[in-house]
Amino acid sequence: MKLSTLLQCSLLSLVSGFSHENLHRRTSSCDPSALNTTVGTYYVKENETISGLSRITNRGICDIARLNRMADAMIPLYTDQKLLIPPESCQPDNSTCLTVHHPGATYADCVKGGPHTYYTIKGDTLRYIALKLNLTTEALQSTAQGDNVDAEVEAGQFVKLPQCSPSTCSFHPITFTYGTYKDIADKVGATVGQIMAVNPTYNYTSVAKGEGAVITVPGSCEYTGSNITVIS
Numbered sequence: 001m002k003l004s005t006l007l008q009c010s011l012l013s014l015v016s017g018f019s020h021e022n023l024h025r026r027t028s029s030c031d032p033s034a035l036n037t038t039v040g041t042y043y044v045k046e047n048e049t050i051s052g053l054s055r056i057t058n059r060g061i062c063d064i065a066r067l068n069r070m071a072d073a074m075i076p077l078y079t080d081q082k083l084l085i086p087p088e089s090c091q092p093d094n095s096t097c098l099t100v101h102h103p104g105a106t107y108a109d110c111v112k113g114g115p116h117t118y119y120t121i122k123g124d125t126l127r128y129i130a131l132k133l134n135l136t137t138e139a140l141q142s143t144a145q146g147d148n149v150d151a152e153v154e155a156g157q158f159v160k161l162p163q164c165s166p167s168t169c170s171f172h173p174i175t176f177t178y179g180t181y182k183d184i185a186d187k188v189g190a191t192v193g194q195i196m197a198v199n200p201t202y203n204y205t206s207v208a209k210g211e212g213a214v215i216t217v218p219g220s221c222e223y224t225g226s227n228i229t230v231i232s
C-alpha cells in the first residue's frame with residue numbers, strides 16, 4: 001500500500017470519526033523525506049512482543065496497532081502471525097492507544113448499560129479486565145472467580161460483570177477500518193472492555209486487509225435513574 005493510499009484510508013477513518021492526528025504532525029528535527037514510507041508485512045517470531053517489534057522497526061506501537069485494527073495493542077502476538085508495518089512517522093505513537101492506570105483515576109463499581117458477561121482473551125488478568133471496563137478490581141472480584149488479580153486467566157472463559165441498575169447503552173454496528181477499541185471507546189463514551197465484551201469473536205488476525213470488520217459499538221452509556229444499585 002502506498003502512502004497516498006494510506007492517507008486516504010486515514011481520511012476515510014477521520015470521516016467515519018476515528019482520527020489519526022499523529023501521522024500528520026511533524027517535528028522540526030524530523031525530515032519527513034527521510035522516512036521509510038513503505039508499508040511492509042512482517043511475520044511475528046516466537047515470544048515477540050509489540051514493544052519489541054516497535055523498537056526493531058522504528059514504528060510506534062499504536063501506529064502498528066491501528067493499521068492492523070487491533071482491538072487492544074497489548075493482546076499478545078501469535079507466532080507466525082502476519083502484521084502490517086505502517087510507514088515511519090515523525091511522531092511515532094507509543095502510548096495513546098493503551099489502556100493504562102493513571103494515578104488518581106477513579107473506577108466504577110458496576111458497568112453502565114451492559115453487557116453482563118466478558119469473554120476472556122489471551123493475556124487477560126482480573127486486574128486488566130477491570131481496568132478495561134473502568135471497574136475497581138474489588139467490584140470485578142465480586143462477580144468473577146479468582147483471588148489473584150494478577151494471575152493470567154485462561155482465554156475463552158465467560159466472566160460475569162456487576163451491572164449498574166438502572167442504566168442503559170445504545171448499540172450500533174460500525175465498519176472498523178482503522179484504529180483500536182480505545183480510539184472508539186474514547187469517542188463514544190464506552191469502555192474498551194465493553195466493546196470487547198459485545199464482540200467476543202472479533203479477531204484482527206483473521207480479517208482481511210482493506211475490508212472493514214463489522215463490530216457492534218455500545219454508546220451513550222448512562223444511568224437512567226438516581227438510585228443506582230449494583231446487580232449481578
Ligand SMILES: *[C@@H]1O[C@H](CO)[C@@H](O)[C@H](O)[C@H]1NC(C)=O
Binds near residue numbers: 036037040041057085
Ligand atoms: C522500510 O520499511 C519496510 C517495512 O517495514 C521494510 O521492509 C524495509 O526494509 C524498510 N526499508 C529500509 C531501507 O529500511
Ligand SMILES: *[C@@H]1O[C@H](CO)[C@@H](O)[C@H](O)[C@H]1NC(C)=O
Binds near residue numbers: 046047
Ligand atoms: C519462548 O518462551 C517460552 C516460555 O518462556 C520458552 O520456553 C521458549 O524457549 C521461548 N522461545 C524462544 C525462541 O525464545
Ligand SMILES: *[C@@H]1O[C@H](CO)[C@@H](O)[C@H](O)[C@H]1NC(C)=O
Binds near residue numbers: 051054060093
Ligand atoms: C516508540 O517508538 C519509537 C519510534 O518508532 C521506537 O524507536 C521506540 O523504541 C518505541 N518505544 C518502545 C517502548 O517501544
Ligand SMILES: *[C@@H]1O[C@H](CO)[C@@H](O)[C@H](O)[C@H]1NC(C)=O
Binds near residue numbers: 106107134190191
Ligand atoms: C470511570 O468510572 C469513574 C467512577 O464512576 C468515572 O468518574 C469515570 O469517568 C469513568 N471513566 C471512564 C473512562 O469511563
Ligand SMILES: *[C@@H]1O[C@H](CO)[C@@H](O)[C@H](O)[C@H]1NC(C)=O
Binds near residue numbers: 121
Ligand atoms: C485469532 O486467530 C489466530 C490465527 O488465526 C489464532 O491463532 C488465535 O487463536 C485467534 N484468537 C482468538 C482470541 O480467537
Ligand SMILES: *[C@@H]1O[C@H](CO)[C@@H](O)[C@H](O)[C@H]1NC(C)=O
Binds near residue numbers: 228
Ligand atoms: C434504592 O433502590 C434499592 C433497590 O432497588 C431499594 O432497596 C432502596 O429502597 C432504594 N432507595 C431509595 C432511596 O429509593
